[in-house]
Amino acid sequence: MARITFAQAFADAVYLSFSNDPNVLLIWGSFFGLSQYRSLSDRFRKEFPDRVAFTPTSELGNCGIAIGAAIAGARPIVPVGAASFIFRAWDQIQHEAAVARYMSNGMIKAPVVFHMLHGIRGGGGPQHSQSPQAMLWNCPGLELVMPSTPYDVKGLFRAAIQSDNPTAFLVHPKLLDVEGEVPDEDYAIPLGKADIKRDGKDVSLVATSLQVHTAMAAAADLQAMGVSAEVLDLRTLRPLDRDALAATARKTGRVVAIDDCPPHCSTASEIAAIVSEECFRELKAPVERVTRMDAPIPFSPLLEDYVSPTVDKVVAAAQRALAYPKSAGD
């Protein structure tokens, strides 16, 4: 067990995947963007030169190449860089990868890991800040993994690369610096197992990826106000741990869903719908959503902060839920 960064834990997981399985291929791209961690990828290139291919700037072509290689027996990883670029590859992911197994009646598989750096990153502006998880959640046949901690990124990546399904693996660039305890040995965290990151009884904050940290900070603020908040990290959206979601909703009766997608059909919207369908009688307040506002992401910091999900917005949403029904119909 060592205390390492999220970026290091992620690089270790990729390295382990190369070492353990000769079928792992890298369709070259940027795991760590332009961050200080980008040199962590050098090791794959040096030690597995035959399995690392350098690509042109061709998101659609690169993803298609990875899917075809997977159909022919490989387990490719294709880092597309900023998740904003995944839209350029959408056709191959939605129409080929996500349906390949289904359409073949289970005879073939396309186990690609599509890695991308999603979310509001600070200065990314309208074209480098996208969070496509809600749209990816709308692709049946595609697994969707959104780790929040160094421990989770290692174990979830190891599960994703071994899965026979295509997987979208979304990492928030602001998580790369986060430190945590990570076992030295190999381990996989089963996909579809949510994790309670903080135990509480008054209100449940449900999130993935970076927003788990927003939720944790909000929970600390709420604690100071005498409110006990539970933080549920869903970890993966497909498969979804519906049992864990329903359990926390039933336990506290109040749910705040946090997401950095825009509000309409966001992941927060789907979480709200599921909780309402499954736990309506146990709820003490309507499910609150904290999402990015319905606007493109602006460049300048105050503008960016204004439209982002923030700790203060989560605290306010939790307080609204706690005040219900007192505030209703005033």
Add this chain to the structure above:
Amino acid sequence: MDKGISRPYALEALEGLLLIRRFEEALFQLWKDGKFLGHYHLYIGQEATGVGAIQALKPADMIFTTHRNHGHLLARGTDPEPMMAEILGRETGLLGGRGGTFHLADPAHNIPHTSGLVGGCIPLAAGAAHRFKSCGEDRVSVVFFGDGAMEEGVTFEAFNIASLWRLPIIFVCENNDPTAQGRPANDRIPGAIAATHLDQIPKSLSMTTQVVDGADLAAMRAAVMAARKACIAGEGPVFIEAVTKGWPGSATQWPDLSKTGRTDLGMAWGAKPIPDSYRTWFEDEDPVLRFCREQVAAGQLDGETISAHDARITQRIAAAVERALAAALPSGARALDHVLAEVR
């Protein structure tokens, strides 16, 4: 007249050509009788392209194809019955009724996945070639696509990567209708592609290219054989443009067999007169009649042999249709099978 096809290959080719022609004719009838939903595409007029190309491949080579895929599977040896059942949406279909005519695929014959989206399989085939090359396997990947795929962006990306990485892949562009929509024969294609010739595009990416008469089976076979050899030698990729005349019954929306009718092979050796309507098609363009005519003229096959093969194949297709029609539709709940693989 022998273009390097020996009698065993000629008989094998005849089998493929007739299987495709009789399959597609039967399919038209099924559609006319309202036996299946959706629009569909027939391979009539292009049989020699697929049969010639696929004869040049090894069983381990991987094939990717398009919405116009029936001919490629039949040429590869796929049983027509589960193909027909798939098009009819039956439980016994190749894909359990999940794909239909657009997506016929046969992993057992190394045709793993068929995209119905224009150009959709081109990068996939390049990916398979990348896999073969990275494993050091002597296998090639072959992708068939129509001239319309040359208008798609994904095609450029895949061509560029395949050429940069020298992948063992053969791009077979089936230019199946150069005269349609006001396009002068393989010259300029107004409104679709600014290039004057389709092969300018791969040439600009340093790819080896060859333009072949797609109705000439032996020429197709020879071109793909040479391309395969180049790919295995690390000199890939190769782009082959197979030019065929459009079958008069071909249409953007619905194929129409009534124009040329069920093919009477006797026209190939003078046993049946050639009608005045669509005379050019019957005399020069129909690749099945052309192959039979050439084989008879060369003294390699005779009308009797061809007719005997035709009778057997016609019977085989009729039986396939009968069994496919008798098969059950999959029950609704089966729709949720295979969305995701089980956790290992």
